[in-house]
Amino acid sequence: MQTQHFFIVGDPLILGADISIILVSAAIIFVLTYFKKWGWLWREWLTTVDHKKIGIMYFISALLMLFRGGVDALLMRLQLMFPNMNLLESEHYNEIFTTHGTIMILFMAMPLIFAMFNIAVPLQIGARDVAYPFLNAVSFWLFFFGALLLNLSFVIGGSPNASWWGYPPLSELTFNPGPGENFYILSIQISGIGSIATGINFLITILKMRAPGMRLMDMPLFTWSVLSSCIVIIAAFPVLTVALFLLFMDRFAGAHFFTMTHGGDPMMYVNLFWMWGHPEVYIVVLPAFGIFSEVVSVFSKKVIFGYTSMVVSLLLISVYAYFTWVHHFFTMGAGADVNTFFSISTMLIAIPTGVKVFNWLLTMYRGRIRMTEPMLWTLGFIVCFVVGGATGVMLSVAPADYQYHNSYFVVAHFHNVLIGGTVFGMFAGMTYWWPKIFGFKLNPTLGKWAFWLWNIGFYVCFMPQYALGFMGMTRRIYTYPDDMGWTPYNVVSTIGAFIMALGFVFQVWQIVYSAKRMDRDVTGDPWDGHTLEWSTTSPAPYYNFAVIPKVEGRDAFWKEKKKRSQPDYKPEKRELKPIHFPKNSGIPFIMGVCFFIAGFGLTFHWVWLGVIGLIGVAATLYARSFQYDTEYVIPVEEIKKTEAALGRDI
């Protein structure tokens, strides 16, 4: 391979990115060296197995990916603002929309929900960590290096350009000989292993690590939503792994699973992809439902309405999720019987989802609604999601879908549910749990600016896209003629995208400003919360709870607080015991590096490098298998000292 094909330098945009990446990396290295922070970075972050720190790392990575995917989106919107624009060429545009989709779903939405899993679940169920803290770190580093591999394609070798679906035969060697598709396949494979491990980890954590007294039907709804999401992850992600593995075999080893000739069948990939792809949507939106349930209840000063209905609908959605995948290709000639089945099954999903919306409304009904930032995001979500859900039902009507399919109507719809659902949900979660993780609240004024900019920007950007769908504009076109009447709608849509970008700027400003200016939360319970995470200090100590709480029923901490306010309340004597705690480990990070080396080698068909990487992976597994001394004991003295430093006496 020639050097100019290896390092992408031809395009001024990419050259600019090259230079800025080099400058930023140099700056980071300089700062770390100058302030002698390398040891700190290694000890506190790279080797940590603490779920809270892993959550923070997921969160930071997700925000970076949101920025990267967002810049992609802005470039696309600029190119489409006017007909016959020349900002991007076809191939460059194709790479950008492919990475936009891949990053937003797999490297933004996934780590963002995992951030919330990690930050909130163990604290909510009164546990000291997840079931498998070491595996949790492995999951994170596999995600991290998977994301790094995909992002590297931008400057080395060339980005994938066959859309985030990667449908063969377009993604096969015949039509796509470059390394781009290999980057796509291998980066998703590497982070996918991590996702499956996270699914298993949190399922077991929730089933086995709950505080004494907490029955399943006492769990906070966020925990329930994570449980449902994990079930879907465990069942759906292996399908993607298999589909991408077969595609990789086609490309790497000359197999013919999905080729046009020699018995291959591209349709098989389409089915496998969406058997994962549709449940994936629920994987990322169910945790958002959970967050909204927490927020609505706390900020209406009420218990959640219809708890059982909420749990049933979560579980129903996670089961239904597997029976709707064909609605992504009603137009591929599956036949009337199949299309009817999947039309109806898709409509059925609307029922449990609708019930959830009603229950949120009834939770607010006869409550006292506090318009805090998490609550604003929740209300913004309800409106946005009702619209998105409505257009989802419209899309489920197969004959109507023949007209919507592949048009901007679909683009508007899934942004409606993914931004309105997942992204708003995670922002609600971020602002809600922020004080618990960092020890201070986010500035509400800047937050409200961010909220309104995001919301207004959203409608300005995506409502015109519904109209464009009715006007026959198809998705994934890099340019369009001026005789279709599409121009004004595209202009408005682009303006909306920039308003949302401004919202993101406000959020970054909010975080930076709040870190400097906001008061510390000394209560540990800044929102008058209902669940156990608010019973410990903010930020929580690394062992979470000095004494594992005892739980009686739902909204455990709310009830506890009521009990405490009774005049005849006598605090129970709490006895401290030494805590067994997992040791930090560098192995997950090193394993991630080895996977990265293997993935990079296989991307360029450098088998020797791939083998070196995989040997490294095997070596780290081997080393871990013979590590027996993986825990240590925190003595009572140290717990006392830590608690005292956090302002709590035992």
Add this chain to the structure above:
Amino acid sequence: MITKRRLVRLKNILMLLLLFVMTGCSKNYIVLDPKGPVGHAELRLIILSTILIAIVCVPVILLMLYIVYRYRDTPDNNAPYAPNWESSRLLEIIWWGVPIIIVAILGYHTTKGIYGLVKPPTTDKTPITIQVTSLDWKWLFQYPDQNIATVNHVRIPTGVPVQFVLTSDAPMNSFWVPQLGGQEYTMPGMAMRLWLQADHPGKYFGTGANFSGEGFAHMRFPVIAESQADFNQWVKKVKKTAPPMTQSEYEAIKNPGLIDQRTYSSYPPNSFVETLMKNGHHHTERRNENHDVPSTGTP
């Protein structure tokens, strides 16, 4: 308080807005302006589903706004407060019941629509068949009955059901003529059928709808619908004046790239079936209304 006069004014503004949207509709909203029975059937379902979801969604959003206002957390708010109210059998039955009823209605009409569209839109006229092949990045249309071929434009007679038989000799694409009806994919090695019909003469926008690589954005083609007599006239003229398409010409067209509209007075016999076979049709022996090997003549 909202006075009656304000309501009237609000109504007038809404009517004006509606009028504005509707007049905008007529020309550019091509999906909402069908010119044949298939498009009409699909539009009816679009309208029905919009109404049914609006019945639920509009009240929900209004209810939310009302609740947020009524139960705001201010010291002087005297609305009832019931922090432990957590279930109501009646309300929950309604919440589960209303969506179930709506899905039942919509499901019934959807099913009828799906089965209706696999049949020819009208039965009193003999249909014509047009074989469509998507290539990188152009559309090839072959008329087996007339033995003529076109590239990047297609003509059809009005009032006659047209059976498009779709395949691809390149990555997948999707064949879409919004004003005649919804789309269907073109896939290598498969022959899928799409019934469309134009009731009014005109020039309609057709496009590739599924991303197929570099030249995808340029895969547009006009569909010209004209009376049977004009159509016959056109076929005759093509037969007389246009060049034939040879095998080597087909190979040249197939090369990735963009080309203008072309017309041919003949094409290599059986070339459509050969394209199918070459791309693996014999491996996938699926036989139903959408997947059988098309004969070269009318079915």
